[in-house]
Amino acid sequence: MPRQCDICHEARAIVRRPKTAQSICKECFFYVFETEVHNTIVDSKLFKPGDRVGIGASGGKDSTVLAYVMKALNDRYNYGLDLYLLSVDEGIAGYRDDSLETVKRNKEQYGLPLLIVSYEQLYGWSMDSIVAAVGRKNNCTFCGVFRRQALDRGALMLDLDHIVTGHNADDVAETILMNIFRGDISRLDRCTEIATSGEGYVVRSKPFKYAYEKEIVMYAYLRRLDYFSTECTYSPNAYRGYAREFLKKLERVRPSAILDIIHSGEAMHVAKDVQLPSLDRCQRCGYISSNSVCKACVLLEGLERGIPKLGISRTKQD
Amino acid sequence: MCDATDTPAMESQPQLQKERVVGAQNKLCVKCKAAKPSVSIRRSLYCRNCFVRSSVTKFRTALSKSRKRMPVTAARARVMVALSGGATSSAMLQLMADYQRMELKGYAAEHTYDSIVAGHVDESALFSGYDDAQICDIAAAVDVECRVARLEDVFELEGDRAALLELVHATIAPGTTRDQFCVQLTRGDESTPAREQLRALFAGLGSATDREDMLDIIKSFLLARLARQAQCELLLLGDSGTRIASKLVSLTSRGRGFSLPLEVGAETPFLGSNDVVAYRPMRDLIMKEIAFFNLWTGQSSVVVPTFTTGAPETASIDRLTEAFVVGLDRDFVSTVSTVCRTVQKLEQCPEALTAAKCILCSMPAELNAQAWRNRLTVNVAPNERPLEHVATPSADIQSPLSSFDVTARLCYSCQSLLHFAKPGVALPVFCLDNYREQATASPPSDADNDVDIDADSQQRRESLRQRIEEFFI
Numbered sequence: 051m052p053r054q055c056d057i058c059h060e061a062r063a064i065v066r067r068p069k070t071a072q073s074i075c076k077e078c079f080f081y082v083f084e085t086e087v088h089n090t091i092v093d094s095k096l097f098k099p100g101d102r103v104g105i106g107a108s109g110g111k112d113s114t115v116l117a118y119v120m121k122a123l124n125d126r127y128n129y130g131l132d133l134y135l136l137s138v139d140e141g142i143a144g145y146r147d148d149s150l151e152t153v154k155r156n157k158e159q160y161g162l163p164l165l166i167v168s169y170e171q172l173y174g175w176s177m178d179s180i181v182a183a184v185g186r187k188n189n190c191t192f193c194g195v196f197r198r199q200a201l202d203r204g205a206l207m208l209d210l211d212h213i214v215t216g217h218n219a220d221d222v223a224e225t226i227l228m229n230i231f232r233g234d235i236s237r238l239d240r241c242t243e244i245a246t247s248g249e250g251y252v253v254r255s256k257p258f259k260y261a262y263e264k265e266i267v268m269y270a271y272l273r274r275l276d277y278f279s280t281e282c283t284y285s286p287n288a289y290r291g292y293a294r295e296f297l298k299k300l301e302r303v304r305p306s307a308i309l310d311i312i313h314s315g316e317a318m319h320v321a322k323d324v325q326l327p328s329l330d331r332c333q334r335c336g337y338i339s340s341n342s343v344c345k346a347c348v349l350l351e352g353l354e355r356g357i358p359k360l361g362i363s364r365t366k367q368d
Numbered sequence: 369m370c371d372a373t374d375t376p377a378m379e380s381q382p383q384l385q386k387e388r389v390v391g392a393q394n395k396l397c398v399k400c401k402a403a404k405p406s407v408s409i410r411r412s413l414y415c416r417n418c419f420v421r422s423s424v425t426k427f428r429t430a431l432s433k434s435r436k437r438m439p440v441t442a443a444r445a446r447v448m449v450a451l452s453g454g455a456t457s458s459a460m461l462q463l464m465a466d467y468q469r470m471e472l473k474g475y476a477a478e479h480t481y482d483s484i485v486a487g488h489v490d491e492s493a494l495f496s497g498y499d500d501a502q503i504c505d506i507a508a509a510v511d512v513e514c515r516v517a518r519l520e521d522v523f524e525l526e527g528d529r530a531a532l533l534e535l536v537h538a539t540i541a542p543g544t545t546r547d548q549f550c551v552q553l554t555r556g557d558e559s560t561p562a563r564e565q566l567r568a569l570f571a572g573l574g575s576a577t578d579r580e581d582m583l584d585i586i587k588s589f590l591l592a593r594l595a596r597q598a599q600c601e602l603l604l605l606g607d608s609g610t611r612i613a614s615k616l617v618s619l620t621s622r623g624r625g626f627s628l629p630l631e632v633g634a635e636t637p638f639l640g641s642n643d644v645v646a647y648r649p650m651r652d653l654i655m656k657e658i659a660f661f662n663l664w665t666g667q668s669s670v671v672v673p674t675f676t677t678g679a680p681e682t683a684s685i686d687r688l689t690e691a692f693v694v695g696l697d698r699d700f701v702s703t704v705s706t707v708c709r710t711v712q713k714l715e716q717c718p719e720a721l722t723a724a725k726c727i728l729c730s731m732p733a734e735l736n737a738q739a740w741r742n743r744l745t746v747n748v749a750p751n752e753r754p755l756e757h758v759a760t761p762s763a764d765i766q767s768p769l770s771s772f773d774v775t776a777r778l779c780y781s782c783q784s785l786l787h788f789a790k791p792g793v794a795l796p797v798f799c800l801d802n803y804r805e806q807a808t809a810s811p812p813s814d815a816d817n818d819v820d821i822d823a824d825s826q827q828r829r830e831s832l833r834q835r836i837e838e839f840f841i
Contacts, residue, residue: 058749070745082746089743230617231696233706235713260744296692300621303682304577306784307621309744313780314625317734319717 057082065272068264068305076272083269087257088123094244096255097212099130104210106201107135107156107164109149111270112216114156114277116258119269120214121160134208135160138200139168140193141176142283149278159276167204169196173346175353181284183353188362189284195345199337205252217256220263220297223308226315227293236326242315251338262308407660410701416664423661426652427463430634434647438635440601444482448600450591451486451514453503453670457606459658460650461486462667464604465510481602486514487594489587493520493563494570495673502670509668515598517590519583520562522796523569532794533774533803535786549778549786552771554794565794574788576675576684581622581785583674585729589798595644603646607632610655610694612648613707618689623781626723627731629716654704655694726779727802728786728795733779741780777806 053063053073061075067082074082090096097103105120107113117135124131137153140146150166157164170176173196180192205213222242229238245255258266270277300307320326331337332344339345345361352360397405397415399422405413414422449464451457468484486507490500507514525532533551557565573579595603607615615632619625630636636646650658662669676687697703716732723732778786 057747070747072747078749081750085746086744089746093743226620227617230620230707230710231700231703233710235710238710292696296688299682299688299692300685303685303688304575304621306623307685309741310623310781310784311620313623313737313740314620314628317625317717317720318628319715321713321715324713 065268068262068268069309071305079268079272083261083265084119084123087119087261088127090244090260091123091129091257094255096214096245096257097129097131100132101130101211102132102134102209103212103214104134104136104165104201104205104208105162106213106215107137107153108216109137109152109156109278110216111266111275111277111279112218112258112263114152114275115266115270115273116214116216117156117160117162118273118275120257121162133162134210135162135164136201136204136208136210136213137164137166138197138204139166139170140197141169141178143178145280145283146177148280152276152278155276165204165208167200167207169200172196172200172203173350175350177284180353183356184359186284190288190290191362192349193284195349199346201254202251202337210252213252213254214257215254216258216266218258218261218263218266219308219312220294222256222259222315223311224290224293224297226311227296228290231293232289235320235324238315238318239320239326242312242318260309260312409654409657409660410705419657420661420664423653423657424463424466427460427649428467430649430652431467431647434635434649438637438645438647440645442601445601446599447481447484447602447604448487448515448591448595448598449484449512449604450606451488451503451507452606453488453498453506453672454606455655455658455662455667455669456608456611456650456653458506458667458669459653459661459665460604460606461507461512462510462665463649465512484512485598485600486512487591487598487603488514488516489590489594490516490518491583491672493518493566494583498670498672502668506668506670515594517594519586519590520566521590522586522798523562523565523794525558525797532797533800535789535791535793535795549775549783550771550773551795553800569793569796572790572793573785576679577622577686578785578788579675580684580686581781586796589730589796592638592644592646601643601645603638603644605646605648606650607648608650608653608655608658609704609708610697612651612711613697613704614686614690614693616707616711617693618686621685621689623784624731624779626717626720626734626779627729629711629714630731632711633714634712651708654697724777724806725802726782727774727777727799727806728782729779730802731779733777733782735776737780737783738775774803777803 055061055063055075055078056072057074057078061077063073063075065076065079066073067079103120105113105117107117117133120131120133123129124133135153135157137150139150153164153166156162168176177189177193181189184192201213225241226238229235229241244259245253247253269275297308297311304310327340330339330342332339332347333342334347335344337344337346348361352362395405395413397403397418398412399414399418403415403417406416407414407419409419447464449457449461451461464484468481488503488507492500504514504516523532532554534554535549535551570579570582573582591603591605612632616628619628619631624631632648634648634651636648638644638646653661661667676683679687681688681691693704693707719734720732723734725731726733775783
């Protein structure tokens with residue numbers, strides 16, 4: 051006897067929801083997924099009418115679904131937003147050039163304007179040339195630092211008020227765990243915020259903060275959305291992999307653990323007498339930084355001078 | 369490397385196998401720089417004597433730091449040392465007894481503790497395969513009195529007001545707009561032995577994770593009670609650095625962030641009573657250090673099994689976390705100490721300081737836990753109005769058989785714990801005591817049943833809007 055949907059009790063259930071283990075039909079799944087994102091946006095008061103919002107689009111499943119859902123919710127609930135697709139080309143052959151084709155297709159499919167900024171254009175170095183210079187270690191550090199500035203510069207070019215990224219619940223939970231394992235107290239304090247404060251750079255938020263990665267995949271699949279899925283060629287050795295492995299096993303023991311970790315992270319509070327870095331401006335490029343020279347400038351200098359470890363490992367005092 | 373002319377390699381192989389630490393032959397103990405090292409801790413080499421001495425110093429330093437940060441009010445406090453019989457608590461008892469004896473000789477200028485007593489929770493109602501008497505022997509070996517509480521004591525009914533809270537209905541979820549945890553009062557059944565009731569409680573819980581959680585809750589309660597009964601102002605808990613690191617991650621994974629600093633911090637004031645303070649003085653010692661300390665000082669210990677002993681790593685959250693943290697520490701040697709330092713930097717968030725106690729675990733219970741969950745786990749179909757809140761009668765604790773909603777009195781994590789429990793499960797006596805205490809302090813009102821009025825009205829407004837949406841231009 052085919053099972054009825056646990057929510058509408060009418061249609062036939064076709065999936066078991068990863069978040070709650072309910073058996074539900076396709077339409078109810080779309081509805082609950084979209085409503086939860088809508089609730090997140092409304093409760094956190096992320097936008098106001100008239101905001102120009104850039105969707106960080108990599109062509110992967112998270113950003114494709116994000117673009118689709120943002121457009122759908124913007125239309126359905128009249129957020130009054132101007133939406134744009136903003137993409138970063140890190141210059142990774144065989145990975146990024148393929149996913150950018152997906153973004154270009156998304157532009158046509160969703161009818162949203164697109165801007166692509168590249169590392170080559172902004173810094174004079176592509177990830178491929180960086181890895182050739184420094185080797186296959188600590189690559190994520192370079193990419194992450196450069197990408198963050200790249201998105202902000204793209205946002206300036208488009209005169210955006212807000213950037214949204216497709217970070218999902220699994221990403222946030224992994225970040226919390228990673229910061230605990232590494233003892234990074236200042237990041238631990240900040241990483242559960244749904245939106246950055248916007249001091250010195252464009253406000254950035256994660257509408258998918260409470261959406262499970264598996265559900266995003268399910269959504270993309272059931273809606274037949276076009277996305278590109280492969281691992282970045284340089285990723286296998288990242289420290290985040292440990293946190294990810296732990297989280298995957300944890301999800302098998304208790305599926306609600308992902309939300310539980312985020313709940314815990316939000317309650318974590320740094321003791322008053324702990325010193326946290328203060329925000330300042332980079333002396334060279336003016337970008338926001340907690341040191342006198344921002345990390346991107348330090349890394350670039352290392353690359354230009356042929357000292358690839360500059361900004362990555364500590365140098366011994368002789 | 370694999371050269372045919374390389375004959376010496378074959379002869380030197382047996383020698384290489386004997387060396388436990390690479391290069392130890394050429395190095396000396398980092399402390400005394402004279403003796404040959406016998407152990408490597410976090411890549412530092414120690415000889416036997418220096419190692420034992422430094423372990424003792426670490427214990428005493430941790431103890432005096434705790435004393436400064438959260439001093440005990442009594443001038444000469446009595447100390448209870450929690451003794452599970454495991455390696456860490458046995459080592460802690462030895463170290464504390466030694467410290468006490470040393471101070472009595474007058475070496476230290478600080479004021480001393482009045483006396484020490486060991487507190488043990490007998491778990492034989494749930495686990496077998498070990499001899500509980502051996503644990504009291506460990507205390508006897510250092511001339512310390514051992515007080516014992518049994519797990520089943522939490523079901524001992526006393527007096528006329530004897531009653532228990534029985535779970536009627538627990539749901540986070542499907543079909544309702546809000547979580548509901550309804551309990552009812554039942555007269556305790558005096559014919560059923562407390563042991564059976566305890567076993568029934570554990571059998572009625574949903575998973576190994578829930579059972580471990582409940583066991584921790586009961587043990588904490590019993591230890592605090594033992595300390596109070598023995599008139600001890602200070603309770604020492606035997607959590608090693610490895611255990612604290614693992615606990616931090618597993619408590620985070622269970623959603624206990626709100627009460628985290630109290631459960632893994634260096635010092636903990638026991639909620640609701642200003643009379644007992646708990647320290648964790650073994651926090652700077654990792655499992656490996658404790659194992660070697662016990663080996664070289666001839667300290668005996670007992671292995672007490674638990675629900676997941678010998679089980680695969682995905683048996684429960686605690687088991688998985690322990691396996692993971694220990695494994696990670698092998699690859700990144702300072703993981704445990706880094707995580708322990710992170711623990712020291714956390715404190716309770718402002719809301720936790722004024723929050724009411726959870727009636728189950730006695731930790732701060734966050735408000736709006738269910739509202740938070742409901743906004744993120746939608747259960748309503750597109751064209752349906754959300755189900756009306758099922759009205760429950762306000763708690764009338766005088767009349768048995770009326771069921772009432774205790775959702776607002778449970779913390780987020782205990783809600784998860786009870787969610788999968790079978791209806792009919794009776795909760796330990798202290799839950800009712802906690803409920804009574806809170807109910808007299810702040811009587812239940814409609815406000816308790818409407819935890820987050822704003823989320824509700826917003827939800828109603830949303831559903832209204834959906835019904836008329838098609839008319840919007």
